[in-house]
Amino acid sequence: ELVGLSDLECPERAWGPHNAVGIISKASGPGAREDIITDHFAWWNWLKIIGMGTTMLRKHRNAVADRNVQKEAHTGLTATLKKGLVKKWEAACLEWEAADYPKDNVANPYDCPTEELTEANVRAELAKNEEKRLASGETAQATGPSSFIAMGLDLEDTQRRLKRLAKITPLDGTRREGGLVEQRNQLRTRIRQWELLLPIYMPGLLQYRSKTMSDDTSSSPNPEDNRLWLPSNLPADLRDSICSDKTLAAIEEKLRTAQCSDALNLLRHILTIKTRLIKFKEKNITGQRDGTRSRAIIDRVHERARAAALKYRAAREAKLRLSGPGEWEQVFRVLADSDIRGYQDPEKGRGKNRPGGVQTEDFSLVDRERTRREGTGETRRVLSWIWTTARSEHEKDDESGVLQSEWSKSRARVARATEEVELLKEEMRRSLISLEHKAAWWKDLIGKREVDDGPLSEGLTAHANKQADIQQGLRNKFKGMWEKPLNTMDKEEEKEEDSDDSDTDDENVGDIVEDPEETWDS
Helix, strand or coil: CCCCCCCCCHHHHHCCCCHHHHHHCCCCCHHHHHHHHHHHHHHHHHHHHHCHHHHHHHHHHHHHHHHHHHHHHHHHHHHCCCHHHHHHHHHHHHHHHHCCCCCCCCCCCCCCCCCCCCHHHHHHHHHHHHHHHHHHCCCCCCCCHHHHHHHHHHHHHHHHHHHHHHHHCCCCCHHHHHHHHHHHHHHHHHHHHHHCCHHHHCCCHHHHHHHCHHHCCCCCCCHHHCCCCCHHHCCCCCHHHHCCCCCHHHHHHHHHHHHHHHHHHHHHHHHHHHHHHHHHHHHHCCCHHHHHHHHHHHHHHHHHHHHHHHHHHHHHHHHHHHHCCCHHHHCCCCCCHHHCCCCCCCCCCCCCCCCCCCCCCCCCCCCCCCCCCCCCCCCCCCCCHHHCCCCCCCCCHHHCHHHHHHHHHHHHHHHHHHHHHHHHHHHHHHHHHHHHHHHHHHHHHCCCCCCCCHHHHHHHHHHHHHHHHHHHHHHHHHHHHHHHHHHHHHHHHHHHHHHCCCCCCCHHHCCCCCCCCCCCCC
16 A cells, blocks of 8 residues: 555666676675676666656656556446445455554455355256155156256267367377277267157157258267257247256256356366466476476366366357346356466467467467566456456355455555556656755855865866756756646546546545645746
């Protein structure tokens, strides 16, 4: 708090370019070494001083842009929430900020422990319901409707896996091709067993298929290409007439929801593993042999990520056909390739063919090199939605720890970005005052040293006047560089503040109203 986006590593960056000084001063004595280092760092500091005008102006422009992005994102998120809920979360953030360390007695609003709907839980619940139906004699079939749908989903998973396996199996790979043929035979047998249940649960399917033979793909020689007649693959207007059990669609819809949640969890887990593998490879792996082995491991992890992404997309499409458009789409969104990135990866610029990277044909799982502007922290981060979606569609906002956590982090990002704009303006103001004070300091030195040598006295006076002129010249130059852009930005901010009277829920992170007494004139 109250530190903005301070670049606290800036003092350490001077050591990198001065590594060569260590070689130069290696044979020097302590005194000479100190003089060499002092001279080099004095020159480094002087370069920073004379470049302060451009540096501060660039930082201010970037800070204003970052603040506007974070503020717009936070305002949009806040607008979707209830006002009472926002006030409650705001109070929790203020309580956390006011608490003393180690803050053990205060709930952390930035933490998000969640309990999610998993496919295993849904299957267990459906199995219990099916057991009750069998015990009550409601059905005479050993395979109930939930087991029928679950078998179809398992077959669908196997089909996706075999499609990936067939794609990567080389034509001359006899052993691997033999394994693929064996798995295809097993899948074909399982599909035939499952299709024996179709006349029981979908008695109208035969008539429907006779009318749509052109869309039938069961004639494909490969079982992974066969169409599985689940309720989601039937037209919505004919679904009830084809299915004998009206609960089939509801059962599949519930399982599809759990599949979406499970696939996202798996994808997040794989991306986390990927991040650790990449960092381990960069720090510890050297040489072509070890590098190739490490890359093979990353490729296997990549295959798992692709399988999870395909499963999510298939489950979401099926859920969309079953449920239609609705509010659930805000939770389970369309998964684009650009969304499949780690929690530390930046949002934009995920270029392909980076030298040394592991690139595949659909999406990349390799960290690209960040720029200084992107950084690695939370201040400018825009997370992919897969890291912020972890609640069921029936969960209320006030029960969502993830939503509260993301809102709290968004609020903190706006506060830090706003503080950064304030601090940069204050640094500019103080820089001008400091340069003017330094010029006056040099002027005050004139005549204070008593010397009998006339030329020496004249030289001291000339040197002091020269240094004072340099400081005053820098002050005037910086003021000319900063005054017009800052005044223009201030006027634009005042117009925005005058026209913005709707967002009153988060007053602590709004635009900063400039002090009317503040001036850039000395």
